[in-house]
């Protein structure tokens with residue numbers, strides 16, 4: 444791959460991973476990129492590495508510009524293996540380089556690469572590194588989204604290297620937002636932003652709001668944000684900052700999603716009239732079946748919509764396994780400001796809908812009660828009840844959504 448100059452003497456030297464579809468269980472339908480950056484200054488400085496599968500590609504990318512022996516500094520903003528696992532290969536070529544990293548980053552890296560004799564410089568917020576004409580300032584961003592995380596600001600270039608923040612899992616020949624929009628669409632990129640945020644950053648909304656406020660107070664001027672995944676924001680970095688603030692504050696569409704699974708189609712048969720009831724109240728609604736869609740897509744659609752209905756049949760007096768797994772995973776993402784309810788078919792004892800409501804209560808979401816249950820296969824009368832259930836859900840959802848009109 445060819446290095447791309449993003450600012451004078453600062454190059455993207457990353458990798459486009461067109462084929463990845465399973466990113467530690469998160470289904471990446473659009474592939475991804477592992478972005479890293481090389482500053483060709485008096486002191487050659489590499490910011491982040493790439494996933495180890497591509498370590499030789501990363502070496503070749505850098506060789507287009509410089510002999511790796513000349514790398515003096517390596518900044519590791521985040522130690523997750525998609526960004527730091529090529530460090531061993533890079534250090535073989537640049538054994539004299541010093542690694543700039545947070546304290547928790549160093550501890551983590553030591554646990555990934557035992558017994559190295561690499562030189563480290565532990566940094567904290569406000570510490571700087573001069574590479575010659577450029578000054579790098581480090582800003583710790585703990586739990587965004589790992590404890591070790593930090594970002595690097597390059598004052599003279601008005602450039603923020605933001606690691607995972609503001610990224611998207613999007614493989615593309617376009618490197619920049621304006622390039623992307625000229626050959627794809629803003630909707631496609633926004634979908635990738637919501638997908639990434641919902642699946643990776645949903646638990647950290649308060650921290651994100653606080654960190655963005657902190658950056659604003661510091662008065663850092665930047666005209667480019669270069670994340671470690673996806674598109675670099677050069678035309679409109681304000682767009683992604685505002686979008687993150689909206690997402691962090693829990694902004695959602697006035698829409699609903701039905702997320703369900705089914706054994707013998709009875710719970711599935713309930714979904715359609717429920718969706719019609721919601722739609723006829725003027726609220727757009729999507730249906731997602733869990734076993735035929737990636738869980739990460741269900742998480743994205745959950746976060747995009749203000750309301751969600753969970754459909755689950757009863758099996759052995761509890762929820763269907765895919766639904767139970769979904770709610771368990773969703774709980775870990777600590778969702779907020781969403782309304783949720785449940786429905787399902789059962790044969791004899793029931794229990795799944797009750798169990799689903801217990802999970803809703805644990806998550807602290809706005810709960811739409813009571814849930815709707817049908818014995819065995821829904822009759823015409825049951826389907827009418829499903830329609831009314833959908834209508835009532837949509838009516839309550841509109842009232843609930845109105846509370847968030849200022850976001």
Ligand code: FEO
Pocket residue numbers: 521523525526588589607671672
């Ligand atoms: Fe892209 Fe948290 O690694």
